[in-house]
Amino acid sequence: MATENHNIFTSEIIDALSIDCTIFGFQESRLKVLLVKHAEGIIKNQWALPGGWVAYNEDIHVAAYRLLKDLTGVKELYLEQLKAFGEVDRYPKKxxxxxxxxxxxxxxxxxxxxxxxxSDARWFNIEDIANLPYDHGQILDFSWRRLKRKVKYAPIGFNLLPEKFTLLQLQELYEAILEIRLDKPNFRRKIMKMNLLVPCDEKQIGVSHRAANLYHFDMQVYDKLTEDGFIFEF
Amino acid sequence: MATENHNIFTSEIIDALSIDCTIFGFQESRLKVLLVKHAEGIIKNQWALPGGWVAYNEDIHVAAYRLLKDLTGVKELYLEQLKAFGEVDRYPKKxxxxxxxxxxxxxxxxxxxxxxxxSDARWFNIEDIANLPYDHGQILDFSWRRLKRKVKYAPIGFNLLPEKFTLLQLQELYEAILEIRLDKPNFRRKIMKMNLLVPCDEKQIGVSHRAANLYHFDMQVYDKLTEDGFIFEF
DNA sequence: AAAACTTGTAGTCATGTTGACTATAAGAAT
DNA sequence: ATTCTTATAGTCAACATGACTACAAGTTTT
Structure with a gap:
């Protein structure tokens, strides 16, 4: 088996197994992805998905959390496995x-x-990302496709929004993820019918137009919908 | 790293990585799963999901095909990865x-x-399967949940039917997978509207009642629906 | 041969959902 | 006061849905 120097748990890792993660964010009405600049190794100074090696005695889900925290400082998030990527030549040398x-x-x-x-970690607009190393481009595509599918049958998109948000922010989130445009009144009607949103007794502040109502989730309905699934077709 | 004797590619496999597969079938209006009886190893003589080790120079998807063929003789099928299961103690000893x-x-x-x-391979009714070794029960649950979800937005369920089939067979397939009952006329109406089915100029034979029309897929529509996705809510 | 039985297939209807659109409200900026 | 922007309410025709009824085309029973 080919070997190579890597300085994380050299003696303890599972040599042939790594973890890579697509972290989505939503800012200024755009869908973002968090990339890190590698400080060492084969792709030193290149931007790539955050990732690393799994320790021999570590649950893979735990390993994913650990890597994200160590590489980017991001701690609290919704994290879900996509799948394994296992083409023979996806990684050089071994x-x-x-x-x-x-x-x-x-x-x-x-x-x-x-x-x-x-050495660095930054949010990128998802459409601007190109030329990722290894098969990270493929992983990013797969991630985005999964997200597009998932927001249609689970309320997970809400993990990307602040606690209190306007209906337009929610709509723009769907528009950014799905790359579509939606009709405002119809979107309102549809989302309100789900009873998922509870109006805060608060309005937007600091906007130069009529302030919109702020909403937050009814966590009971949220959990129920997450469990049962639902269909949000546009 | 702990070691152990295994007699497949002993020197060439990726030691910490295996593949397990849930193979679904549909027979006599029931959803079935193919299990194999292990001829050796830790769980000798127990029924379990077919699986095995990945060779060092083998694509994981190719490995899955190979293992299924070698263990069960099944060659042509729709095969898709679910995800990796990586709890620390899911497998004994290592x-x-x-x-x-x-x-x-x-x-x-x-x-x-x-x-x-x-040493043996057999189809089991999915509801009758219990006490699978390792975390195979968990994998089976996950597989079924994925299948339930997937048949609602892709026409994959059709991989389980014979080439020519009746509308009732198709309906019973959905009923078996989703564990629901459907209204016959409404199911017909809905499925026919998709233009996915083409009537063969043939009827069922050997049945002791009015013979139903046989249908097959319009492969063009089938491929298009597979690509675009669709929603089949009941 | 007629009646009863089983499954297939067509159609009805009230209700609900959707997409496209209009209208008005509530502010801020000019 | 007017204009601009975004928020929010409501209308309407087209379509989809779920619950049924009705009838057709065969087999089996009597």
């Missing part, structure tokens, strides 16, 4: 199968702290 | 992460040929 995750978080809640083997 | 696949096939098209490390 055989490495990677388990891909995707995560949803709120960029404004965190200060990015590049750490470990990352 | 750390093994498994990549789970699920497959759809037509039981009547194949003779089961247990081979390799399997």
């Amino acid at each position: 055989r490495v199968i990677t388990i891909a995750y995707y995560a949803l978080t709120r960029p404004e809640n965190y200060q990015l702290i590049p750490g470990f083997t990352a | 750390r093994v992460i498994t990549i789970a696949y699920y497959a759809l096939t037509r039981p009547e098209n194949y003779q089961l040929i247990p081979g390799f490390t399997a």
Whole structure:
């Protein structure tokens, strides 16, 4: 088996297995993805999905959390496994199968702290991302497709919004994820019928037009919908 | 790293990585799953999901095909990866992460040929399956949940039917997968509106009642629906 | 041969959902 | 005061849905 120097848990990792993660965020009505600049290794100074090696005695889901925290400083997020990517030549020099995750978080809640083997961490507009190393482009595509599908039958998109938000923000979130345009009155009608949103007794502040009502989730309905699934077709 | 004897590609496999597969079939209006009886190893003589080790120079998808063919004799099927299961203690004695696949096939098209490390291979009614070893019960649950979700937005369920089939067979397939009952006329109306089915100029034979029309897929529409996705809500 | 039985297939109807659109409200900026 | 922007309410025709009824085309029973 080919070997190579890597400085994380050198003696303890599962040599042929890594984790890579697509972290989605939503800011200024755009869908964003968090990339890290590698500080060392084969792709030093290139932007790539955050990832790393799984320790021998570590649950893979735990490993994904650990890597994200160490590389980017992001701690609280919705994290879900996508699938394993295992083409023979996906990684140079040796055989490495990677388990891909995707995560949803709120960029404004965190200060990015590049750490470990990352010299920088930044949010990119998803449409601007090109030329990722290895098969990270493929992983990103797969992640986005999964997100597009998932927001239609689970209320997970809400993990990307601040706690209190307007209906337009919610609509723009769907528009950004699905790359479509929606009719405002119809969107309102549809989303309100689900009883998922509860109006706060608060309005937007600091906007130069009529202030919109702020809403938050009814967590009971949220949990129920998450469990039962629902269909949100446009 | 803990070691152990296994007699498949002993020197060439990725030690910590295996593949397990849930193969679905549909027979006598019931949803079935193919299990194999292990001929050796830790769970000798127990029924379990077919699976095995990935070779060092083998694409994981190719490995899944190979294992299914070797263990069960089943060659042509729809095969899709689910995800990796990687709890630390899921496998005794050493750390093994498994990549789970699920497959759809037509039981009547194949003779089961247990081979390799399997002494027997048989179709089981999915509701009758209990006490699978390792975390195979969890993998089976996950597979079924994925199948339930997937048949609602892709025409994949059709991989389980014979080439020519009646509308009732199709309806019973949905009923078996989703564990629901459907109204016959309404089901017809809905499925026919999709233009997915083309009537063969043939009727059922050998039935003791009015013979139903046989249908097959319009492969063009089938491919288009597979690509675009659709919603089949009941 | 007629009646009873089983499954297939067509159609009805009230209700609900959808998409496209109009209208008005509530502010801020000019 | 007028204009601009976004919020929010409501209308309407077209379509989809779920619950049924009715009838057709065969087999089996009597």
